[in-house]
Amino acid sequence: MSDTPVVRVGLLGCGHVGGALLQLLTGHADDIERRTGLRLEVTHVAVRSVAKERSVVVPEGLLTTDAAAVATSPDVDVVVEVIGGIEPARELLLSALKAGKPVVTGNKELLANVGTELFEAAAGSGVDLLFEAAVGGGIPLIRPLRESLAGERINRVMGIVNGTTNYILTRMTEAGAGYVEALTEAQGLGFAERDPTADVEGYDAAAKAAILASIAFGVKVVAGDVYREGISNITAADIDFAHRMGYVVKLLAVAEAVGDEVAVRVHPAMIPSTHPLASVRESFNAVFIEGEAVGEVMLYGRGAGGMPTASAVLGDLIDAAHNLTAGGPGRTAPLARASIRPIDELSSQYYLNIEVADRPGVLANVARVFGEHGVSIRSMEQEGLGDEARLIFITHTARERDVQATLAGLRELEAVDRIGTLLRVIGPE
Amino acid sequence: MSDTPVVRVGLLGCGHVGGALLQLLTGHADDIERRTGLRLEVTHVAVRSVAKERSVVVPEGLLTTDAAAVATSPDVDVVVEVIGGIEPARELLLSALKAGKPVVTGNKELLANVGTELFEAAAGSGVDLLFEAAVGGGIPLIRPLRESLAGERINRVMGIVNGTTNYILTRMTEAGAGYVEALTEAQGLGFAERDPTADVEGYDAAAKAAILASIAFGVKVVAGDVYREGISNITAADIDFAHRMGYVVKLLAVAEAVGDEVAVRVHPAMIPSTHPLASVRESFNAVFIEGEAVGEVMLYGRGAGGMPTASAVLGDLIDAAHNLTAGGPGRTAPLARASIRPIDELSSQYYLNIEVADRPGVLANVARVFGEHGVSIRSMEQEGLGDEARLIFITHTARERDVQATLAGLRELEAVDRIGTLLRVIGPE
Numbered sequence: 001m002s003d004t005p006v007v008r009v010g011l012l013g014c015g016h017v018g019g020a021l022l023q024l025l026t027g028h029a030d031d032i033e034r035r036t037g038l039r040l041e042v043t044h045v046a047v048r049s050v051a052k053e054r055s056v057v058v059p060e061g062l063l064t065t066d067a068a069a070v071a072t073s074p075d076v077d078v079v080v081e082v083i084g085g086i087e088p089a090r091e092l093l094l095s096a097l098k099a100g101k102p103v104v105t106g107n108k109e110l111l112a113n114v115g116t117e118l119f120e121a122a123a124g125s126g127v128d129l130l131f132e133a134a135v136g137g138g139i140p141l142i143r144p145l146r147e148s149l150a151g152e153r154i155n156r157v158m159g160i161v162n163g164t165t166n167y168i169l170t171r172m173t174e175a176g177a178g179y180v181e182a183l184t185e186a187q188g189l190g191f192a193e194r195d196p197t198a199d200v201e202g203y204d205a206a207a208k209a210a211i212l213a214s215i216a217f218g219v220k221v222v223a224g225d226v227y228r229e230g231i232s233n234i235t236a237a238d239i240d241f242a243h244r245m246g247y248v249v250k251l252l253a254v255a256e257a258v259g260d261e262v263a264v265r266v267h268p269a270m271i272p273s274t275h276p277l278a279s280v281r282e283s284f285n286a287v288f289i290e291g292e293a294v295g296e297v298m299l300y301g302r303g304a305g306g307m308p309t310a311s312a313v314l315g316d317l318i319d320a321a322h323n324l325t326a327g328g329p330g331r332t333a334p335l336a337r338a339s340i341r342p343i344d345e346l347s348s349q350y351y352l353n354i355e356v357a358d359r360p361g362v363l364a365n366v367a368r369v370f371g372e373h374g375v376s377i378r379s380m381e382q383e384g385l386g387d388e389a390r391l392i393f394i395t396h397t398a399r400e401r402d403v404q405a406t407l408a409g410l411r412e413l414e415a416v417d418r419i420g421t422l423l424r425v426i427g428p429e
Numbered sequence: 430m431s432d433t434p435v436v437r438v439g440l441l442g443c444g445h446v447g448g449a450l451l452q453l454l455t456g457h458a459d460d461i462e463r464r465t466g467l468r469l470e471v472t473h474v475a476v477r478s479v480a481k482e483r484s485v486v487v488p489e490g491l492l493t494t495d496a497a498a499v500a501t502s503p504d505v506d507v508v509v510e511v512i513g514g515i516e517p518a519r520e521l522l523l524s525a526l527k528a529g530k531p532v533v534t535g536n537k538e539l540l541a542n543v544g545t546e547l548f549e550a551a552a553g554s555g556v557d558l559l560f561e562a563a564v565g566g567g568i569p570l571i572r573p574l575r576e577s578l579a580g581e582r583i584n585r586v587m588g589i590v591n592g593t594t595n596y597i598l599t600r601m602t603e604a605g606a607g608y609v610e611a612l613t614e615a616q617g618l619g620f621a622e623r624d625p626t627a628d629v630e631g632y633d634a635a636a637k638a639a640i641l642a643s644i645a646f647g648v649k650v651v652a653g654d655v656y657r658e659g660i661s662n663i664t665a666a667d668i669d670f671a672h673r674m675g676y677v678v679k680l681l682a683v684a685e686a687v688g689d690e691v692a693v694r695v696h697p698a699m700i701p702s703t704h705p706l707a708s709v710r711e712s713f714n715a716v717f718i719e720g721e722a723v724g725e726v727m728l729y730g731r732g733a734g735g736m737p738t739a740s741a742v743l744g745d746l747i748d749a750a751h752n753l754t755a756g757g758p759g760r761t762a763p764l765a766r767a768s769i770r771p772i773d774e775l776s777s778q779y780y781l782n783i784e785v786a787d788r789p790g791v792l793a794n795v796a797r798v799f800g801e802h803g804v805s806i807r808s809m810e811q812e813g814l815g816d817e818a819r820l821i822f823i824t825h826t827a828r829e830r831d832v833q834a835t836l837a838g839l840r841e842l843e844a845v846d847r848i849g850t851l852l853r854v855i856g857p858e
Contacts, residue, residue, distance in 0.1 A: 031580075138723035140576075140578065296713075297730035298728075307724070311580065
């Protein structure tokens with residue numbers, strides 16, 4: 001009846017995100033048509049097993065196990081991938097792109113590891129490769145960075161990009177829970193996996209950091225370039241001390257321009273409690289962008305979940321469909337490989353918590369080690385622990401290399417019993 | 430030497446924003462070319478007086494006083510308007526759009542009052558009309574709403590979109606200043622105009638609310654549709670009381686879908702101190718979006734200032750230039766006129782502060798008036814003020830019409846000396 005252009009969608013995968021996307025496409029079809037002048041029609045849904053029960057009703061005849069055929073089908077105008085993982089997603093998307101089909105994906109592992117190959121294939125065919133959902137779930141992040149801030153010189157991007165760790169740290173902060181207790185609670189609520197390694201050790205955040213760095217600085221950064229520490233060593237005492245000093249502890253993904261190089265890292269950090277990132281609680285995500293002209297920008301929202309992620313995929317899908325019908329290709333400039341500044345050469349303030357024998361002269365010995373490596377102490381606090389004492393230091397800005405040498409020196413002191421958490425401190429001197 | 434496409438820009442106006450834009454275009458030209466594959470070249474700068482001293486050096490031969498000629502010049506591919514106000518901006522942009530030139534503007538008065546006319550002209554010529562800078566300065570806002578959330582059903586948008594009033598309210602909250610004192614301080618710092626009416630009475634925020642509502646709900650909303658109250662009646666006592674109850678007071682622009690209608694209003698409101706908008710301090714702006722699938726999203730940053738605003742204009746300019754060289758038009762769907770739900774028919778919780786004679790029976794009389802109009806009281810607090818008492822009420826959710834009738838009834842009570850601030854309360858019951 002209507003002469004609205006129809007764009008045919010081939011969906012690879014039908015789990016949480018794929019199911020939610022089908023629901024949105026069905027339920028909001030009229031809205032989408034009214035707002036965009038396009039009709040999006042799913043023609044194929046590739047799954048591993050057709051027989052499997054699903055939370056969403058897939059119209060008869062759409063399901064298939066032949067994902068490779070969907071990726072290059074003549075009945076498909078845009079390919080949406082929500083399978084996750086590197087293979088077979090990589091091979092499927094390469095064949096779709098080479099067949100001249102725009103691709104929408106939310107697959108962070110894929111982009112952070114073999115993104116270059118995909119971008120080259122997209123540029124070669126002059127089609128879109130869109131991935132808003134890969135970082136920060138439903139938060140509009142990639143498009144603002146690529147387009148709204150296209151003329152901006154970005155100095156630093158700092159993000160809370162993993163909801164599991166932010167939930168755990170929020171519970172440790174607000175309920176005084178220990179790490180294990182907060183992790184167990186998160187697992188019980190489905191916010192953490194039974195094997196939480198990918199989240200708590202920062203691997204998930206590192207993949208997202210690589211993608212953010214690539215977009216913010218217009219250079220190729222891969223997951224392997226990202227320095228990474230997790231949160232499993234953070235103690236209730238660290239959080240409590242941070243609180244008393246006016247800080248909160250967050251797992252941050254940080255991408256910085258340092259001269260002509262780029263530094264990308266994931267680690268827990270202390271940030272001032274008045275900083276906008278400090279108020280990002282529970283499983284929410286946010287990315288804080290510092291640009292030369294624009295100043296400070298923060299983008300906040302749900303970093304995961306079927307519906308928020310599907311919302312981001314849908315935004316990309318509409319974009320790809322619009323570009324397809326309007327005849328304008330997307331913007332994919334080939335990226336040069338980033339020159340990565342190693343963490344050793346970065347500078348920061350540091351928080352350090354060490355346990356020492358409680359006897360005269362120990363503090364002087366400890367302070368001497370800091371001094372030998374040129375690390376200046378901004379503040380020190382001492383707490384008695386029976387026969388031991390806990391020394392809590394905040395340094396002035398120092399080089400990572402020198403701080404690591406200080407730690408090595410402290411380990412050699414006979415009076416030092418335990419070296420606790422080392423945290424970078426963000427914020428004013 | 431290079432075969433990079435050159436896009437020629439005609440700039441109308443060269444004040445704070447125009448000057449900053451020229452600086453960015455000159456200083457970042459290589460960056461922009463590397464990231465976007467485009468060269469942006471300013472060919473004309475239309476100003477009121479060529480002789481006037483400027484903070485930025487404009488290359489010889491670019492300045493002209495003939496804005497009308499720039500708007501339709503064959504040497505101009507894209508027109509950027511940073512004059513402000515309705516005329517002559519309206520006439521200039523209409524002639525540019527009719528001549529088939531894409532337009533970038535940050536002019537909120539223009540869009541909120543005669544936007545429809547401009548959108549029709551843009552659609553008629555099939556060219557872009559972009560205006561990211563019109564709301565929230567450098568914050569990516571319009572593009573995320575239009576594109577990233579293109580498939581999203583948005584329920585509500587709440588924004589802190591005026592930096593002057595947010596600065597004043599922040600000082601009243603954090604330094605305990607009175608309204609006049611905080612306003613005077615803001616004027617001294619250049620955050621408020623000598624005649625602060627447009628900011629403190631909510632006119633600026635209302636224009637932005639109209640634009641936000643149009644984009645969020647895909648319908649025409651004009652400034653005159655927006656219910657508006659300012660902050661000049663807010664007292665230190667209101668702020669203090671809000672704080673004790675766990676709220677902060679902010680001037681909010683709220684656009685809501687109510688059934689098939691849209692309600693748009695600007696007024697001070699109490700929001701819970703754990704709400705992400707509560708941590709938006711000083712002259713920062715933020716917009717909080719509630720979508721059906723995406724959940725809660727917040728976009729935060731500098732809402733004003735030459736450089737942040739120029740950054741947003743530059744993002745749009747690159748977008749328009751890209752669409753021009755790639756041959757794809759932008760997305761401009763014609764909008765239907767919104768059906769506006771009047772404030773009388775909206776519901777909220779309310780804060781009300783009244784001064785009464787301190788004698789027996791007065792509270793019962795006051796409470797009776799609430800009851801007569803079906804307004805249920807959630808909490809009441811009484812403070813002695815010598816011969817008088819102050820009664821502070823928070824209601825359960827009630828209809829605006831009923832609350833206004835309650836106020837009228839209270840005014841008739843002989844024992845009521847003064848009816849203070851009425852504030853809507855956002856957040857859980």
